[in-house]
Amino acid sequence: MNTQNLLVELFVEELPPKALPALGEAFAHTLAASLQAQGLASADSVVTPYASPRRLAAHITAVAAKAADRALAQKLMPVAVGLDADGKPTPALLKKLGALGLDADAAPRLRREGEGKAETLFIDTVAPGASLADGLQKALAEAIAKLPIPKVMAYQLADGWTTVKFVRPAHGLVALHGADVVPVQALGLTAGRETQGHRFEASADPVTLRHADGYAEQLRTEGAVIANFAERRDTIARQLSAAAAAAGEHLRPIDDPALLDEVTALVERPNVLRCEFDPAFLAVPQECLILTMKANQKYFPLLDAEGKLTHRFLVVSNISPADPSAVIQGNERVVRPRLADAQFFFEQDRKRTLESRVPGLDKVVYHAKLGSQGERMRRVRAIAGAIAAEIVPARPVALAERAALLAKADLLTDMVGEFPELQGIMGRYYALHDGEDALVAEAIEDHYKPRFSGDHLPRSDVGLAVALADKTETLVGLFGIGERPTGDKDPFALRRHALGIVRMLIEKENVLRSLPLTALLAIGNAAFQGVAGYLDASEEVAAFVLERLANALREQGYTAQEVDAVLALRSEMLAEVPRRLDAVRAFSALPEAAALAAANKRVGNILKKSEVAVSADAIDPSRLIEPAEQALAQALQAIAPQADAAYAQADYTASLKALAALKAPVDAFFDQVMVNAEDPALRANRLALLARLQSAMNQVADLSRLAA
Secondary structure (H helix, E strand, O other): OOEEEEEEEEEEOOOOHHHHHHHHHHHHHHHHHHHHHOOOEOOOOOEEEEEEOOEEEEEEEEEEOEOOOEEEEEEEEEHHHHEOOOOOEOHHHHHHHHHOOOOHHHHHHEEEEOOHHHOEEEEEEEEOOOEHHHHHHHHHHHHHHOOOOOOOEEEEOOOOOOEEEEOOOEEEEEEEEOOEEOOOEEOOEEOEOEEOOOOOOOOOOOEEOOOHHHHHHHHHHOOOOOOOHHHHHHHHHHHHHHHHHHHOOOOEEOOOHHHHHHHHOOOOOOEEEEEEOOHHHHHOOHHHHHHHHHHHHOOEEEEOOOOOEEEEEEEEEOOOOOOOHHHHHHHHHHHHHHHHHHHHHHHHHOOOOHHHHHHHHHHOEEEOOOEEHHHHHHHHHHHHHHHHHHOOOOOOHHHHHHHHHHOOHHHHOHHHHHOHHHOOHHHHHHHHHHOOOHHHHHHHHHOOOOOOOOOOOOOOHHHHHHHHHHHHHHHHHHHHOOOOOEOOEOOOOHHHHHHHHHHHHHHOHHHHOOOOHHHHHHHHHHOOOOOOOOOOOHHHHHHHHHHHHHHHHHHOOOOHHHHHHHHOOOOOOOOHHHHHHHHHHHHHOOOOHHHHHHHHHHHHHHHHHOOOOOOOOOOOHHHOOOHHHHHHHHHHHHHHHHHHHHHHOOOHHHHHHHHHHHHHHHHHHHHHOOOOOOOHHHHHHHHHHHHHHHHHHOOOOOHHHHOO
């Protein structure tokens, strides 16, 4: 099959920067997948996406001008319907053949499959392969329709009548198969070979593309555009590092992958420049200055070796003038009022203490059914005090309650009003300025932690108590009024709160070992007593938290069976779960594991079907009449204490490994003993023996969940 490489480009107005990487990947791969499905490209075709501020493109190797013809077996209808008693086509069959473009002359090509009433008529046909023009037209329409567009724009074409909906107005379409234009249309455009380069620095206008394989190089040399997103990102990263090194020894740009992605999506030909601001602004907390430079200006602040902000920053410009001084001075002039605003907010906020702002929280609505932020603060304070009393060794409850009292007060400051991302951070600065205990100030910042996956946990036990209290109050309260996550929607970030609780209970086991999940939720529930419309949803919240834990464990590489086996026991102490999982994994590697898991599952099924209550303590040795059941009882008597002793020492791996010796007597029992004996007393005794076996085996995990 004769193949050439394909290039497709949509030239548009400036695309939304945060969505650009996803748009580029989706456009290229959906286009390629559609061509592969039509037989125009193969699974070995290499797909290269391109995405710049004003273009989405894809380069796909080994694309055929025409797909191969395909043999098709067309199912028609049952023989009884399609053929009359003489074996001639019925009107129904002729109508079906006509719909396929065939006539009665095709009847000899009919074949039968099946027997009796299920016998069916088939006809073998050949479906001509799609031409590239037709196939690409279909693929292009599919790629455009499936783009993950954050917000669609509606605009009119040049005729003044036709309305088109797309992420941004499109102004050009390129489709090249090798050196040949493929005649396709999209968004009111007809494909050609011309595109646009950089607005100011392109050496050719337009850029006339000669061949699909020369796309990236022509755009670079004639259009002054780096079309590949990843290449442009790497170029910016290298320039940032070089500029930081040139600015001073041990300086480095702030590490922010999201900012780097956004800036990559804003420029076509990056040029990093070094700028400065007045060092007097460094008296303002660096978090404020860094945030305003990143969020408002897309600058990269420079940090010293200790991670402290310097008065230097880097700008990624989209132009490369011979004398960049005007660009540098312009950016320095623009950033000054931004930093001055931050300085003003900081100075004004410190004129009032955090404590003086607390009454104002009663005027801020938290939730229509749960009251104000002030009411919420009082609930968090009560929960934090109760948690602090359980921490080992116990911390002064007063510190946790004080931190909880002040934790939300910075929401009423000018700085947090301007930059909500600084809540908690500014609370710490203002608390220290007010003379609060350092642990209280630290806890005000840390009570939001962990803010995201992989974030640090609170640094102190006081912060831990307030962070747990804040997340527990949120989960218990919102579940209690029926606000639950549904599908992808989680407006209150309840999944993140649940994972935060999981991490703290597991990773801070040394100080929270006397606080099981159920006790924590009970403390949270108690804080809502008397709130109108609130219903205790502690059990549902516990299940939700365990579900989040299960998902997290599976993402860490544990199998679904291993996770289910451990969580089926609903362990009170979440910190035990990782150790139990490791024990289950070690047990699963034993040669006896599969047989014992299957036997455990069988035991469970037998006991579920029992019509009477079964007690593991009701074994009567005198009724153990079969050698196999006697051997199992003796094995349990010898092995169960070993497993129990290891379990009591939290050596879960040793506890499970001790059970491996039960395989032979368990196998013999099921081979030689009838559990459901006709004698009721004998049957009850054997069921009790199985209940004892199940109890011994399922202390660490429900091993039946490991059975295939």
